[in-house]
Amino acid sequence: MFVGVDIGTSSSKGVLVRPDGTVVARSVRKHGVSTPQPGWVEHDAERVWWAEFEAIIRELLDAADGATLDALAVSGIGPCLLPADGAGKPLRPAILYGVDTRATAEIAELNREFGAEAVLTRGGSPLTTQAVGPKLRWLARNEPQVAARTAMLLMASSFLVHRLTGRYVLDHQSASQCVPIYDMRQRDWALDWAAAVAPGLKLPELAWPTEVVGRVSAAAASATGLPAGLPVTTGTIDAWAEAASVGVRAPGDAMIMYGTTMFLVQVLTEPRPHPGLWLTCGTWPGTYTSAAGMATSGAVTDWLRKLVGGDFTDLVTEAAEVPAGSRGLLALPYFAGERTPLFDPDARGIVAGLTLGHGRAELYRAVLEGIAYGVRHNLEAMTAAGGQARRLVAVGGGTKGGLWTQIVSDVTGLPQQLPADTVGACLGDALLAATAVGVDTAGWNPVIGVVEPDPERGALYAAYYRRYRELYESTANITHFLAAQQRAGHAAATDRYGWPDL
Structure with a gap:
C-alpha cells in the first residue's frame, strides 16, 4: 500500500491506497492560520504540520491492519518560508504563500535591484507575494536574529521529508517558486542572485517529486509508527499533487x-x-x-x-x-x-x-x-x-x-x-509514491461526470x-x-x- 499526506491551508489529510488506486482509509485534521498582523498569514510547523502528520499516520496505520507499506509521499501549502536551524528545528512560524503580503516593499526593492524583466525572463514569474525571495529579505531586515540562525529554507513538504529522513531536499516545482533565486531555464538555483537575497544561506538539494530521496529513519519510525526504511519521495506543493491525483x-x-x-x-x-x-x-x-x-x-x-x-x-x-x-x-x-x-x-x-x-x-x-x-x-x-x-x-x-x-x-x-x-492532494501524493517505486497508476481516479456550460x-x-x-x-x-x-x-x-x- 501507499501513503499520501497533505498539509493544507485549513486542514491536513491523509490516505492509504492500494496499487490499483483504491482508497482504503482516510484521515483528516482541521486547523486554522495565524494572522498576527494584517497581511501576515502563518502556520506553526510543529503544532500543525508535524503534530497533524503524526496523528494522521497513526490513524492510517490502524486501518492498514498489518498490510505492507511500499512508499510514502507528502505535499503541502507553498511556496512557504520556514526558517530552521541546522537540525531542522523551526526558528519562527512559517510564512505562508501568496496570501501573506508582508514583503511588498522587498518586492519593489528586488525589482529595482535585478530588473523586473530580467526576473521574469530568468525566473519565469514576476516578483509577487507568492515568491519566497522577497520574504527572505524581509526576514533579514525585520528579524535579523532569526535570519542569522537560519541554516535551512524549508517548506511544508520538505520539513516533513527532513524530519522523516534527515535529507535537506526540495523539489524543482517548489524551488521554481522561490523567485528570484531559481533559474527556470537552467533548472537550478541562481546562486549569484541567491547570494544577494540571502547571503550565507545553504540552499537545499534539488530533485523531482517522483524520486525517492530517502527512507524513514529509526527516530522517525519511533515517533510515527511508520516502518523504518520506508521509501519517501521528494514531495511537492499541494496544488501540483492534486493535479497529479486527477491525471x-x-x-x-x-x-x-x-x-x-x-x-x-x-x-x-x-x-x-x-x-x-x-x-x-x-x-x-x-x-x-x-x-x-x-x-x-x-x-x-x-x-x-x-x-x-x-x-x-x-x-x-x-x-x-x-x-x-x-x-x-x-x-x-x-x-x-x-x-x-x-x-x-x-x-x-x-x-x-x-x-x-x-x-x-x-x-x-x-x-x-x-x-x-x-x-x-x-x-x-x-x-x-x-x-x-x-x-x-x-x-x-x-x-x-x-x-x-x-x-x-x-x-x-x-x-x-x-x-x-476529489479527496485532493493526498491522493496525488500516494500516486506519486507509487510512481516512484515503479507502479503503473494509469487507472487511478477515473472521470465519472462532466459539467457542461x-x-x-x-x-x-x-x-x-x-x-x-x-x-x-x-x-x-x-x-x-x-x-x-x-x-x-x-x-x-x-x-x-x-x-x-x-
Whole structure:
C-alpha cells in the first residue's frame, strides 16, 4: 500500500491506497492560520504540520491492519518560508504563500535591484507575494536574529521529508517558486542572485517529486509508527499533487481546484513566462506548468456563511433558486487582496448593486459568480500566454453540490470533468509514491461526470464579466486608500494595546 499526506491551508489529510488506486482509509485534521498582523498569514510547523502528520499516520496505520507499506509521499501549502536551524528545528512560524503580503516593499526593492524583466525572463514569474525571495529579505531586515540562525529554507513538504529522513531536499516545482533565486531555464538555483537575497544561506538539494530521496529513519519510525526504511519521495506543493491525483500531466491538461483559495494549474511543453501568471517546473521531470491562484474563494463563502447564518447546504439550495446575475448584484471577491492576474495585495472585496430587496441567497450566489469571473480572468491570461486549456478537471471541496461548478462552466464556457475522488492532494501524493517505486497508476481516479456550460446563461454572464473587469479598474484607487487606512488603524491599535507574542 501507499501513503499520501497533505498539509493544507485549513486542514491536513491523509490516505492509504492500494496499487490499483483504491482508497482504503482516510484521515483528516482541521486547523486554522495565524494572522498576527494584517497581511501576515502563518502556520506553526510543529503544532500543525508535524503534530497533524503524526496523528494522521497513526490513524492510517490502524486501518492498514498489518498490510505492507511500499512508499510514502507528502505535499503541502507553498511556496512557504520556514526558517530552521541546522537540525531542522523551526526558528519562527512559517510564512505562508501568496496570501501573506508582508514583503511588498522587498518586492519593489528586488525589482529595482535585478530588473523586473530580467526576473521574469530568468525566473519565469514576476516578483509577487507568492515568491519566497522577497520574504527572505524581509526576514533579514525585520528579524535579523532569526535570519542569522537560519541554516535551512524549508517548506511544508520538505520539513516533513527532513524530519522523516534527515535529507535537506526540495523539489524543482517548489524551488521554481522561490523567485528570484531559481533559474527556470537552467533548472537550478541562481546562486549569484541567491547570494544577494540571502547571503550565507545553504540552499537545499534539488530533485523531482517522483524520486525517492530517502527512507524513514529509526527516530522517525519511533515517533510515527511508520516502518523504518520506508521509501519517501521528494514531495511537492499541494496544488501540483492534486493535479497529479486527477491525471493532469499532458500538455493542454488543466486543473481547477475549489478550496479555501482557487488555484489553476496547466501543463506546458516549454516555459512561457507571463507577467500575470506563475511559470513553474512541473511535477513530472522535464515538464513546465502555468499556474494561477486567487487569494480567496472558499474563504469568502465561509465568511459569508458565518455572517448570515445557516449551513452550506441551505445556502446552496437557496442560491440555486436565484437566477443568473443574482438579481443585479456583482461581487469582487478580493477580500484578501488578489493574486493572479492582478497581483494587487491592496485590492478589496466589493458587492455592487445592493438593495433592500436582496437577501442572503442573492449574496451567496453573487459571491460564487464573482469567483467564477476571477477564474475566467485567469484562464484568459493563460490563453494569452499561449497555453490554451484543452481539458479542464475540477477538484476540491467546492465541487460538491453542483452549483459552483455549473456557474464556473457557464461563465467560462468550458466543460469541466469530475473525477471519481476529489479527496485532493493526498491522493496525488500516494500516486506519486507509487510512481516512484515503479507502479503503473494509469487507472487511478477515473472521470465519472462532466459539467457542461449553458450558452444562454453564458451570454448573460459575458455582460456581467465585462462589468466585473470595469468595477475593479474604476474602484482600485478607493480600495487602495481603504487598505492603507486598515494598516494605519492596526498600527495605531498595536501601539496602544500591544500585540501578543507568537
